Each structure stands twice: as C-alpha cells, then as structure tokens.
Amino acid sequence: xxxAGFITQAAAGDADALEQLIRxxxxxxxxYLAGMLGDEREAEDAMQETFVRVARAVERYDAGTDPEAWVxxxxxxxxxxxxxxxxxxxxxxxxxxxxxxxxxxxxxxxxPLDLREVIVLKEILRWKPDRIASTLGVGExxxxxxxxxxxxxxxxxxxxxxxDLG
Amino acid sequence: MDHxxxxxxxxxxxxxxLSQDEERDLALHLVGCSECKELFAGLQHAxxxxxxxxxxxxxxxxxxxxxxxxxxVLRGEAxxxxxxxxxxxxxxxxxxxxxxxxxxxxxxxxxxxAEPEVPLEEVEWHESPGAVRPPEADDLxxxxxxxxxxxxxxxxxxxxxxxxxxxxxxxxxxxxxxxxPIELELPPPPRPLDVExxxxxxxxxxxxxxxxxxxxxxxxxxxxxxxxxxxxxxELEGEGPRPGMWLVAIAxxxxxxxxxxxxxxxxxxxLGSGGGDLPKPADVQSRVxxxxxxxxxLKATFSIERLSLYxxxxxxxxxxxxxxxxxxxxxxxxxxAEGYRQEFRLTAGGKELxxxxxxxxxxxxxxxxxxxxxxxxxxxxxxxxxxxxGAFRPSLxxxxxxxxxxxxxxxxxxxxxxxxxxxxxxxxxYEVRFSVAPSxxxxxxxxxxxxxxxxxxxxxxxxxxxxDNAQVLGPATxxxxxxxxxxxxxxxxxTTEVTQLSNVVKDDIILPGDFALNPxxxxxxxxxxxxxxxxTQAELSTKIDFKPLFPTGLPSDFQQExxxxxxAKPAGWGPGNSLPAPKNxxxxxxxxxxxxxxxxxxxxxxxxxxxxxxxxxxxxxxxRTVNRGAQTFYYGVSPEVPPHAFGxxxxxxxxxxGYAPEAELIKAxxxxxxxxxxVPAPIDLSPAPSTSPGASPAATPSGTAPSLPxx
Numbered sequence: 001x002x003x004a005g006f007i008t009q010a011a012a013g014d015a016d017a018l019e020q021l022i023r024x025x026x027x028x029x030x031x032y033l034a035g036m037l038g039d040e041r042e043a044e045d046a047m048q049e050t051f052v053r054v055a056r057a058v059e060r061y062d063a064g065t066d067p068e069a070w071v072x073x074x075x076x077x078x079x080x081x082x083x084x085x086x087x088x089x090x091x092x093x094x095x096x097x098x099x100x101x102x103x104x105x106x107x108x109x110x111x112p113l114d115l116r117e118v119i120v121l122k123e124i125l126r127w128k129p130d131r132i133a134s135t136l137g138v139g140e141x142x143x144x145x146x147x148x149x150x151x152x153x154x155x156x157x158x159x160x161x162x163x164d165l166g
Numbered sequence: 167m168d169h170x171x172x173x174x175x176x177x178x179x180x181x182x183x184l185s186q187d188e189e190r191d192l193a194l195h196l197v198g199c200s201e202c203k204e205l206f207a208g209l210q211h212a213x214x215x216x217x218x219x220x221x222x223x224x225x226x227x228x229x230x231x232x233x234x235x236x237x238x239v240l241r242g243e244a245x246x247x248x249x250x251x252x253x254x255x256x257x258x259x260x261x262x263x264x265x266x267x268x269x270x271x272x273x274x275x276x277x278x279x280a281e282p283e284v285p286l287e288e289v290e291w292h293e294s295p296g297a298v299r300p301p302e303a304d305d306l307x308x309x310x311x312x313x314x315x316x317x318x319x320x321x322x323x324x325x326x327x328x329x330x331x332x333x334x335x336x337x338x339x340x341x342x343x344x345x346x347p348i349e350l351e352l353p354p355p356p357r358p359l360d361v362e363x364x365x366x367x368x369x370x371x372x373x374x375x376x377x378x379x380x381x382x383x384x385x386x387x388x389x390x391x392x393x394x395x396x397x398x399x400x401e402l403e404g405e406g407p408r409p410g411m412w413l414v415a416i417a418x419x420x421x422x423x424x425x426x427x428x429x430x431x432x433x434x435x436x437l438g439s440g441g442g443d444l445p446k447p448a449d450v451q452s453r454v455x456x457x458x459x460x461x462x463x464l465k466a467t468f469s470i471e472r473l474s475l476y477x478x479x480x481x482x483x484x485x486x487x488x489x490x491x492x493x494x495x496x497x498x499x500x501x502x503a504e505g506y507r508q509e510f511r512l513t514a515g516g517k518e519l520x521x522x523x524x525x526x527x528x529x530x531x532x533x534x535x536x537x538x539x540x541x542x543x544x545x546x547x548x549x550x551x552x553x554x555x556g557a558f559r560p561s562l563x564x565x566x567x568x569x570x571x572x573x574x575x576x577x578x579x580x581x582x583x584x585x586x587x588x589x590x591x592x593x594x595x596y597e598v599r600f601s602v603a604p605s606x607x608x609x610x611x612x613x614x615x616x617x618x619x620x621x622x623x624x625x626x627x628x629x630x631x632x633x634d635n636a637q638v639l640g641p642a643t644x645x646x647x648x649x650x651x652x653x654x655x656x657x658x659x660x661t662t663e664v665t666q667l668s669n670v671v672k673d674d675i676i677l678p679g680d681f682a683l684n685p686x687x688x689x690x691x692x693x694x695x696x697x698x699x700x701x702t703q704a705e706l707s708t709k710i711d712f713k714p715l716f717p718t719g720l721p722s723d724f725q726q727e728x729x730x731x732x733x734a735k736p737a738g739w740g741p742g743n744s745l746p747a748p749k750n751x752x753x754x755x756x757x758x759x760x761x762x763x764x765x766x767x768x769x770x771x772x773x774x775x776x777x778x779x780x781x782x783x784x785x786x787x788x789x790r791t792v793n794r795g796a797q798t799f800y801y802g803v804s805p806e807v808p809p810h811a812f813g814x815x816x817x818x819x820x821x822x823x824g825y826a827p828e829a830e831l832i833k834a835x836x837x838x839x840x841x842x843x844x845v846p847a848p849i850d851l852s853p854a855p856s857t858s859p860g861a862s863p864a865a866t867p868s869g870t871a872p873s874l875p876x877x
Contacts, residue, residue: 012687015237016537022233030224040221044228045248048235052245055236104215123216148177154216155208 003067011058018058022051025068028125029075035120036079038109046082050075072135080113107154115150118143167195172202180213227469230495230511234467238497241684246669249467447582450598453622454576458759459723461623463501465671468510470494470568472609472663473653475640475785475805476514485784489640489649490514497669498563501676502759507683508563525683526559528728529700532683532691542692543685549696551730551753552764553823554739554780556696558808559755560762560825561727567808567825568665570760572615572624574827575602587619594619595626604635606788606803607827609662611635621672629663636660640805641786697734698753706841714752715767715818719837721830724756724763739768740780746770748819763824763834773814776800780821781807792828794836801828811835 001009001017003024009017029050034043053074061070108116121132122143133140172195175188184192196203231249239245445453472494475487496510505527512519524533530547550556560566576582579600586597595616604611610629618625631639633654639645639662654660685691701709703726710731732751739745748768756763779787779802787804792811799813810823811831815838822834 009687010240013240013684014686015240015684016541016686018237018240019233019537022236023229026224026229026232030228031221034221035219043221044224044231047224047228048232048248051232051236052239055240058240101215101218104212104219107212108216108219119216123213124220126220144174144177148173151177151180151209151212152173152205154212155205 004061004063007058007061007067007070008063010055011061018051018055021054021067021071025071026051028068029071031125032072032075032120033079035108035124036113036116037082038105042082046075046078049082050078053078069135076117076135079117104154111150111153115146115153118146119150119154122147167191169199169202172196172199173205176202176206176209180209227495231467234495234497241682243680243682246465246467249669444584444587445596447579447584447598450582450584450596450617450622451577451579454573454617454624455723457622458570458573461502461759462673463499463676464562465497465499465669465674465676466565466667467497467669468494468565468568468665468667470564470663470665472568473639473660474609474662475644476512476519477784477806478514478517478519487644487785488514489645489653492519494564496564498565499676499680500562500565501681502561504676504681506561506563507681510564523683524563525681526563527681531559534683534685534689538686541686541689543689545691545693547693547695548698548700548730550698550732550766551728551755552762552766553807553810554766554812554821555698555732555751555753558762558764558823560808561757562760562762565665566761568663569624569627569667571607571825572613572627573758573760574830575608575613576600576615578602578827588616596622604631604638605828606638607809607825609639612659618670623667623670623672625667625670627663627665628661630659630661632659633657641788643786697732698730699733700728700730702729710750710752712750712752712769713840714754715765715815715820715838716754716841717756717765717822717834717837718839719833720756720763721758723758724761725758727755727757727762729754740776741782745776745780746774761824761826763822763826763831765834765838766819766821766823767838768819770814770817770819772817773819776812776814776819778802779804779807779810780812781810783807790828792832794832797836799832799835801832 001020003021006017006021006024010021026047030043030047033046033050034040037043037046050071054071057074108119111119117136118132121127121135122129127135129140129143133143136143172192175184175192178184178188179192192206196206235246235249470493471491473489473491476490476492477485478488478490479486492512492514494510494512496508498506498508500506505525507523507525509521509523511521520535521537522533522535524531526532530545531549532545533543535542535544549559552558560570562570576598579602582598582600584596585599588595588597596619597614597616599612599614601612602608602610608629610631612630614626614628614630615624616626617623633650636650636654637645639650699709706714706729714729730753732753736747736749736751737743738747748770750767750769752767752769754765756765777789777791777800779789779800781787781802781804783804783806785804785806787802787807789800789802792799792801797813797815799811801809801811803809808823808825809828809831810821811828811834812819812821813835814820815835820835820838822831824831
C-alpha cells in the first residue's frame with residue numbers, strides 16, 4: 001500500500017493503516033522536530049502531537065497531495081506552536097571542553113523560527129535547496145538568504161564566544 | 167567586494183567548492199577585513215558542528231506511544247493526552263540478561279496424544295465417595311517430547327539496554343476516599359492545622375512538598391465538613407455542667423484524634439514530609455489487598471517486559487521457541503461490571519510476534535488478531551469461561567498475570583520492607599521490596615513493587631531471580647541448563663519481568679463507546695458459538711439436571727462472577743480429543759478484582775487416569791502431583807497456558823485455572839462441595855411470615871453437610 005493509501009485507509013478508520021503511516025514518517029518527523037526543538041524528549045512529545053493531529057486530519061487529506069509534504073506540514077505547525085526550552089543566546093555561554101555539538105544545539109535553538117528551520121532542513125535533514133524552497137513555499141534565493149543569515153548569526157555567536165572550537 | 171558579497175561567498179563555500187575567481191575575491195576581502203575573517207573562521211567551525219546534530223532514529227517506545235495515542239484519537243475516542251515517556255527509575259533493578267535471546271528452542275510435538283484414553287472398564291476405582299484413584303507409577307512422569315531440544319545457538323547480538331522507565335500517572339478525576347477518618351462527621355478541631363509550624367529543616371530534601379494550594383484546599387475541605395455542633399438555648403440555660411461544655415470538650419478531644427489520624431494517613435500530602443513517615447509493611451499488605459477488590463474501573467497504558475519462552479515459528483512441523491525478553495505494549499479499559507477492552511502488541515528480538523485487540527464481555531469475546539489484510543476478526547458468542555474447553559478469560563486481561571498476582575505475593579511476604587518513597591510527576595510512589603518463593607507463578611525470588619501512595623495500586627512491578635532458581639521460568643525440557651547459562655552469562659541475578667502502568671485512571675466512568683472494537687474496514691467477522699449458556703444461581707435447580715460443585719475454600723474476597731453450562735453435544739476433549747466425552751460440563755468463575763479463577767467440572771461415566779495436563783500443546787507443561795488428604799490432584803504450568811490444577815472428585819473431572827498460587831487452586835478443588843439449593847418456601851399468608859422474602863435461594867447455609875455428585 002502506498003503512503004497515500006495509508007492515509008486514505010486511516011480516514012476510513014483503519015488504525016493499522018495509521019500505524020503504518022506513523023512508522024513510515026516517524027524518522028523524518030522526529031529528526032525535524034529534534035532539530036527544531038533541540039531536545040530529544042521534547043521532540044518525542046512533539047512527534048506524538050504531530051501524529052495525533054494527523055489522525056484528526058486524515059479525513060481532510062487531498063488524495064493529490066504528496067503524503068510526506070502533508071505530514072511534514074503538520075509537523076511544521078506543531079514545531080511552530082511549541083516554544084523551545086529557553087536557551088542561552090549564541091555564544092553567551094561558551095561550550096565546556098570544546099563541546100561544539102552542545103554549543104551548536106544551544107545556538108540553533110536560539111535562532112528565530114524561520115532561520116532555525118532552514119538550518120535544520122539543510123544541515124540536519126540534508127535537503128537540497130529546491131526541496132527546502134518547495135517545502136517552505138519560498139524561492140531558492142530566499143532559502144539562500146536565510147541560510148546565510150542563519151550561518152552568520154551562528155558564526156557571530158561562535159566568534160563572540162572567543163573560543164577556538166576547532 | 168563588499169561585506170555582503172563576501173558573506174554570500176562564505177555561505178556558498180559551505181555548500182560547494184568556489185570557483186577560482188570566487189576563491190580569490192573572497193581571500194582578498196578577508197585579508198583586508200578582520201571582521202569577515204573572524205566570521206569566516208566561525209562559519210567553518212559552526213558548519214560541521216551543525217551537521218553533527220543529526221539525531222538518530224526515534225526510540226521505538228516513542229513511536230509506540232505516538233501510535234497508541236493517535237489510533238485512540240482515530241477511533242473517535244477521547245484524546246488521552248500526551249502519553250508520557252517513562253523516565254529513569256528511582257532504583258536500578260538488576261538488568262535483563264545480556265544474551266536476551268537463547269536462539270531457537272525446538273519443541274517437537276508429541277508423537278501420540280498426551281494422554282491416551284484408558285478404557286473405562288480397566289479403571290480400578292475406590293467406591294468410597296470422594297476418593298481419588300492414587301496415581302500409578304506410570305502416570306507420574308511428566309509427558310514431554312522424547313527428543314531433546316535442538317542445540318541452542320546465540321548468534322543474536324547482545325540485548326540493547328532496556329529502557330529504564332518510570333510511571334506517569336494522571337490524577338484520577340475523582341478518587342474515592344480510602345477508609346480515611348476524614349469522612350467522619352465530627353466537630354471541628356480547635357484550631358486549623360498549622361502547616362507552617364513544621365520546621366523546614368525536618369523535611370527531607372529529596373521529597374517534594376505538596377503544593378501550598380493543595381494543602382489549603384484539603385484543610386478548607388476539612389473545615390467545611392466539620393461543622394460546629396450547634397448550641398441550643400435550653401442547653402445553655404440548664405443547671406449543672408452545661409451539655410454544651412461537654413460537647414465542646416468532646417469535640418476538642420475528638421478533633422485532636424482526627425488531626426492525628428489525618429496526619430498519619432495523609433500527613434505526607436498535608437505536610438509535605440517524606441522519608442520518616444513511610445507506611446508500615448502491615449499497612450501496605452492491608453491496603454494492597456483491598457485496592458483491587460474495591461476497584462470499579464481502570465484505564466491504563468501498560469508495558470510488560472518478560473523473560474520467557476516465546477513461540478517464534480515452526481521448523482519441520484515443530485514449534486520453535488526463543489527464550490527472550492518479550493515486550494507487551496498496549497492499553498486496557500476495564501469495567502468491573504462490563505468487561506474490558508484491551509489492545510496490545512507483543513514483540514521479541516525486534517520482531518512483532520502478535521497483536522490483538524480484544525473486547526471481552528460476559529457473554530462474548532470479540533477480537534481482531536493480526537494486522538492489515540491478514541487480520542482475523544472473530545466473534546465468539548457464549549464462550550467457555552476457561553480451560554480445558556476454551557481459552558482462559560481473565561477479567562483484567564494481561565494485567566492479571568503481571569499485576570493481579572501482586573496482592574497475594576505481597577500478602578504472603580514475610581520480609582516485606584518499605585524501602586522508600588519517590589515522586590513521579592504529581593504522584594508519590596512507595597517502593598516495597600520482598601522475597602517470594604520462586605515458582606512458575608511468581609517467576610521471581612525477589613520483587614520490587616512501586617505503589618501509588620494514594621490508591622496503593624501497583625504501578626511498577628519488577629521481578630528478578632537468581633540463577634539457582636531460574637528453572638521455574640520454563641519447562642526443563644525446553645529451558646535446559648545450557649539455555650539458562652547463556653541467558654545469565656556472568657550474572658547471578660537477572661530481571662525477569664518489569665510491568666509498568668502509565669496514564670492510570672482508576673474508578674472513572676466507562677462509557678459504552680469505550681468498548682468499541684472497530685475492526686478494519688472490509689474485514690468480515692468469523693462467528694462462532696461456544697454453546698456455554700450462562701445461568702444464574704436461581705436457575706441451578708431448573709436449568710441443569712445434575713448437582714454442580716462449588717468451592718468452599720476460596721479466599722473470602724473472591725466473588726462468584728459467572729456460571730455456565732455446556733449445551734453442545736458431548737464430545738471428546740483434551741489433546742486430539744482423546745479423552746472421553748463427558749455427560750455434562752459446568753463452569754464457574756470467581757474474581758477478586760485482580761485474579762480470576764475458573765472451575766470446570768466434567769461429569770464422566772467413570773474416572774480415568776489423567777496425570778498429564780489436558781491442555782498440552784507444543785510447549786511441555788510441567789505437572790506436579792499434589793496430595794490433599796486422601797485426594798490427589800495435579801498442578802500444571804507452562805508459559806503458554808495459565809496455571810491449572812486438576813483431578814477427579816468421584817466421577818467428576820475438575821479443573822481450576824487462574825493466575826493464583828498453587829495452593830489456592832488446589833484448595834479450590836479440594837473444597838468443592840455440592841451446594842445446597844434452598845427451595846422457596848410455600849407462600850405463607852399468615853400475618854407474620856416466617857421466611858424472609860429477600861432471602862437468596864442460592865444462599866449456602868454454613869454447616870451444610872457436603873454430599874458428592876451422583877456421577
């Protein structure tokens with residue numbers, strides 16, 4: 001059964017189809033939410049919320065829509081509704097022991113939503129610019145601008161930290 | 167080149183290699199611009215750091231929770247709300263075995279039926295009522311496969327570390343008071359409880375105090391209930407000691423007693439104190455014994471991780487089992503009056519072994535087994551209440567085995583200790599630890615149970631066992647020493663089971679829609695009729711033409727639930743229908759809120775030799791002989807079937823099955839007696855009737871002389 005078929009069957013009340021849909025898209029939804037929220041536990045909760053909304057929305061699914069884009073759109077709205085755990089702004093708290101991953105997570109969480117999102121899609125999900133543009137509903141140049149702005153802010157933070165993280 | 171263009175090239179350099187011209191231009195800019203140079207250095211460090219953030223796959227348990235909640239919503243049921251992750255537990259249990267899969271354990275089917283029929287005329291039988299034929303020497307060995315299990319291979323990788331989880335319990339909407347003295351209508355205390363008086367230093371730092379608002383609410387509730395005793399003018403104007411003064415004195419005395427009782431029973435909640443006011447073991451035993459008896463309904467999400475033998479397939483017509491950590495994950499809605507709805511999925515070794523949604527009521531069982539197009543939708547009407555004529559129907563579903571066994575194990579614990587108190591979410595849990603006799607029922611020699619501090623419902627149950635006692639985990643022919651050695655590795659003790667309840671709502675109202683099965687669309691039901699007609703006590707004398715037996719030795723908390731008689735044409739039964747057809751079959755079920763016991767009686771023409779379990783399937787059933795006075799019974803247990811005791815009383819084959827201790831099942835059989843049925847007295851038209859119209863015709867007068875069935 002196709003992913004669209006899972007949604008259609010779920011709309012008919014088939015819980016197994018919904019489960020298949022969830023298991024199919026859980027990895028990408030989780031990866032996106034973990035990147036956006038910067039916390040794996042919050043990402044698990046948000047993933048749960050995403051699929052609850054999917055369950056509520058299956059009846060409104062348009063059969064011509066790309067299933068992944070449809071589910072991902074719901075995940076994006078969930079991410080937008082959740083305020084990430086407050087984090088220190090980039091560079092304010094230098095990483096301990098050169099822990100660049102922790103610094104990056106903290107810095108990413110402090111970015112505005114639109115900038116954070118392009119970084120997540122580009123650097124974590126490894127999407128190509130055209131796919132990012134399509135998902136966000138903007139042009140590729142806008143994606144490039146946002147990426148530049150996001151990278152600049154992150155690099156500024158790193159510079160302000162005054163630490164050599166290499 | 168300006169700063170903007172330089173930054174564009176910097177960003178581009180992160181994605182692709184710049185052209186030579188671009189590289190040159192950027193380098194020239196960076197030489198003259200220290201700000202951009204620092205920025206570029208930052209970018210080059212930030213980029214790989216961001217790439218390292220890519221998370222792994224979501225935890226399977228997190229996906230399970232998402233599936234559970236989403237499918238609940240899909241069915242149109244109320245959103246249970248976020249299903250909480252289960253966090254680290256307060257004390258580390260021993261781990262499950264490192265080698266969590268034994269590899270295949272092949273059980274070859276018996277070449278012949280487990281118990282060949284013995285011609286009735288060859289049976290030697292004592293004529294005295296109640297006597298049971300002593301077992302012949304040939305009867306005693308356990309009948310199992312002749313072939314030894316296939317060599318065990320352990321090619322599977324070591325077990326991943328099992329998620330160590332804690333429990334999230336939602337606040338029940340309306341918890342009934344648990345025998346608390348605050349229900350008494352008593353005068354008010356002379357002054358309100360001053361919770362501020364307690365020195366903060368006395369409060370152990372590890373215990374989270376109840377929120378101030380909650381304290382206030384509780385106190386206010388108490389004040390509202392305890393209205394002052396009104397004085398009357400007559401009382402005030404009387405001579406001598408004024409009654410009002412006495413009332414005040416009594417009120418003050420009683421109020422102090424009430425305060426003391428409130429502090430004892432609810433002190434932790436009121437004062438936020440902890441470690442020093444743990445309940446006494448005897449109190450724990452008393453409360454746990456009542457929690458299930460009093461329970462009217464339960465909603466919960468559960469997980470049961472159990473080290474056991476699991477059927478993983480077949481090989482050359484032989485069943486293949488694996489000694490593994492299996493995990494049941496699901497949820498249950500239970501209503502004492504209506505039945506339950508339970509859905510679960512069983513996985514072991516990363517493979518789904520089974521899944522089912524079951525809706526069980528008193529008169530039918532509906533189930534969807536499997537998934538997708540391969541699912542089976544079965545409706546069985548008038549099912550047998552239990553073995554040997556049908557599947558065991560526990561009232562609490564899977565929880566009976568894992569949680570329902572806890573009260574009796576706690577009650578019999580001689581070394582029970584309340585080792586601490588912890589808080590999960592908004593609920594306090596008491597941790598109790600005790601030793602248990604290793605058995606197939608306990609699957610442990612030590613247990614740690616976390617009890618909800620308000621309801622005393624066990625919400626985490628951990629079982630562990632030492633290598634020396636591990637043989638109780640399965641039949642010896644399947645669970646060889648080699649298999650156990652591999653499972654234990656270098657460990658002397660392993661966890662054998664961890665059961666956890668979360669999202670617990672106790673004694674809430676269960677709506678009819680909560681029991682909807684919702685089979686997959688297009689799936690046609692396979693309908694069957696078990697032909698077991700349910701009857702009432704009052705119908706015993708009119709609907710059946712024999713005298714059934716009733717247990718007189720069950721613990722007092724067991725209540726009779728159902729009586730049923732088989733209306734089908736008598737037929738052979740047992741493995742391969744090799745046992746002779748009975749004349750009548752009668753079943754009765756009893757339930758104490760946690761454990762179901764089903765008693766089956768088959769009236770035979772004459773007794774026959776049956777020392778091996780009639781439930782014999784692929785996995786050998788361990789059978790022990792138990793003598794009770796002049797009577798001999800047999801007790802059988804296996805990971806595949808519930809514990810069961812069986813034997814003969816007169817010509818009646820009797821079997822008691824349920825997740826109850828061996829002694830309890832044996833006693834249920836050994837105390838079976840014909841129940842005297844009161845014949846309603848003739849209508850007495852005299853002014854003073856001598857019989858109570860409300861008297862139950864089924865009441866059993868104590869001291870009724872037992873008589874045995876005619877057979």
